[in-house]
Amino acid sequence: MGKGEAIELEAGGRTVRLSNPGKVYFPESGYTKLDVANYYLAVADGITRALRDRPTTLERYPDGVDGESFFQKRAPKNLPDWIPTARIAFPSGRHADEICPTEPAAVLWAAQLGCLTFHPWPVRREATDHPDELRIDLDPQPGTDFDDAVPVAHELRALLGELGITGWPKTSGGRGIHVFVPIEPRWTFTEVRRCAIAIGRELERRMEGKVTTAWWKEERGERIFVDYNQTARDRTIASAYSVRPKPHAPVSAPLRWDELDDVHPKDFDLRTMPARYAELGDLHADMDTHAFGLEPLLELAERDERDHALGDMPYPPDYPKMPGEPKRVQPSRAKDK
Numbered sequence: 001m002g003k004g005e006a007i008e009l010e011a012g013g014r015t016v017r018l019s020n021p022g023k024v025y026f027p028e029s030g031y032t033k034l035d036v037a038n039y040y041l042a043v044a045d046g047i048t049r050a051l052r053d054r055p056t057t058l059e060r061y062p063d064g065v066d067g068e069s070f071f072q073k074r075a076p077k078n079l080p081d082w083i084p085t086a087r088i089a090f091p092s093g094r095h096a097d098e099i100c101p102t103e104p105a106a107v108l109w110a111a112q113l114g115c116l117t118f119h120p121w122p123v124r125r126e127a128t129d130h131p132d133e134l135r136i137d138l139d140p141q142p143g144t145d146f147d148d149a150v151p152v153a154h155e156l157r158a159l160l161g162e163l164g165i166t167g168w169p170k171t172s173g174g175r176g177i178h179v180f181v182p183i184e185p186r187w188t189f190t191e192v193r194r195c196a197i198a199i200g201r202e203l204e205r206r207m208e209g210k211v212t213t214a215w216w217k218e219e220r221g222e223r224i225f226v227d228y229n230q231t232a233r234d235r236t237i238a239s240a241y242s243v244r245p246k247p248h249a250p251v252s253a254p255l256r257w258d259e260l261d262d263v264h265p266k267d268f269d270l271r272t273m274p275a276r277y278a279e280l281g282d283l284h285a286d287m288d289t290h291a292f293g294l295e296p297l298l299e300l301a302e303r304d305e306r307d308h309a310l311g312d313m314p315y316p317p318d319y320p321k322m323p324g325e326p327k328r329v330q331p332s333r334a335k336d337k
Contacts, residue, residue, distance in 0.1 A: 009037060011044065014082070014105035018112050025064040025116070028247035031270055036243060037111045039251075042274035044104035046254070046282035047118070047241040051107070054120035055086045055098035055128060057236055062114035065245045071119070075099045080109060086125030090234050091319050100125045116243045117173075119236035122192075123185070130185035131192045132291065135237050136167065136199060137230040138177045141212070143222030148210070149177045150260050152224045155206055157257060159199065163296035168284045171265045173244035173252040178237055180284070184291045189233040190322075195297035197313055200226030201304055215314045216330050229316050240284055243270055254283035 006019045021034035040047055058072040074096045075085045083106045085097040098121070101107055110118070122133040136156060138149045153169055156179055160167050167179040183192070200213035203226060212223040230237055238244065242252045253268035253276070268276070304310040312324045321328070 007034070009041065009108055011041060011105040011108045012103045014103070016105050016108040016112060018108070023064065025061065025114075026247060026249045026270075027064065027066055029249055029270075031249050033111070033114075035270060036116065037108055039243065039270045039274060040107050040111055040241075041104070043241045043277045043282075044107065046277060046284070047107050047239065048101065048104050049282060049285065049288065050239040050241060051101040051118055051120050053084075053100050053102060053124040053126070055088045055100055055123065055125060056121070056239075057098065057119040058110050058113065058115040059117035059119060059238075059245070060114045061116050061245055065116070065247065069245065072113075072115075073098055076113075082106075083109065084125065086128055088121060088123075088128050088234075091232075116245050118239045118242045120239050121236055122231070127185050129189070130187065131189060131231075132183055132185040134181040134183050134192055134195060134294070134297075135230060136179045136181070136196060137172070137227040137237060138179070139172075139225040139227045140175045141217075141220045141223055141225050144224060146171075146175045146177070146265055149175070149224050152203060152207060152211055153177045153179060153260060154257075155203060156199065159202055159206070163300075165292045165296065166290065168254065168287050169257060169260065170240050170252055170254045170284070171250075171263075171268060173238060173242065173250045173265065173268075174246070175265065177260075178252070180287065181292060182287050182290045184293055187294050189231070191294065191298065193228060193231040194301045194312075195294050196226070196228040196231040198297055198301035198304055200228050201310060202300060213313065218330070218332055228313065232315060232319070235316070241273070256283060 007021050008015050008017055018037055023033045025033055061069045084100045086100050087095050087097050089095050122131040138152050140149050167181045169179050172178050203211045212220045213226050214220045238252050240254045244250045249270035251268050251273050314328045315322050
């Protein structure tokens, strides 16, 4: 098959045209555009569940992982009428209409555009200002790795359990671990971020010297960074089952808690994940049957403020100055002044 001969693929009763199916997307592994499309067909129910009704940014590599890439936030003009959109507001006050996949064919349609990684917002299209997922990003800093994040994930699970909350873990597709908590969509992005900060601070106390919430890289050291700003508005985390743009085509893999100690991110890629999925199904399938309240975490945040004088933390640099936010100045620069 020449890479220029378009083919048609079936997904959920719809036909999606795939142009240049033989185009190599991962030169080191030889995986093609068709391999990516077939992978997403193999995990169709799982990726669709992860994206369903969520405004989604597409991370596109139309010429493969060695070519130019970009994040597509706005729905393209040639969007099929069967893919809905939702209007989301950026911190700047500007708006965009993003695609909200509701079926496997929408995932294939995005793969046809060279989308490898899907970045869904933690909201549904009917309530775009109220997250229904609290996403905790355990991000290994230089000198640490996935194996260092595992004990932190276990401590996080214990902390959540003490508060009557359950989280669902997955690999990031890189070195990190993501834990998603389904929540009632009753709180704002600011309140959800406050909960992520409270979680990070409690983990810092419990695992002193191994966990950090320091926003400035110069202060983090060789520790696991709880990236609380991934819960800020317009910050997204790669979805479960997303392919990541690394040479061996790793994927973000849902995990069982009891296998965390025995796995490594490199175990899960475009080649190995379909067999795992066929055997285990979607390990996050029951997330949508739960919705936890944030009251226990907001109480933790209030205690931090009351007993430890720990308030808000810096936002990302592209954000407008937020109410109650401390000075957004790098500590080493602040000392120079």
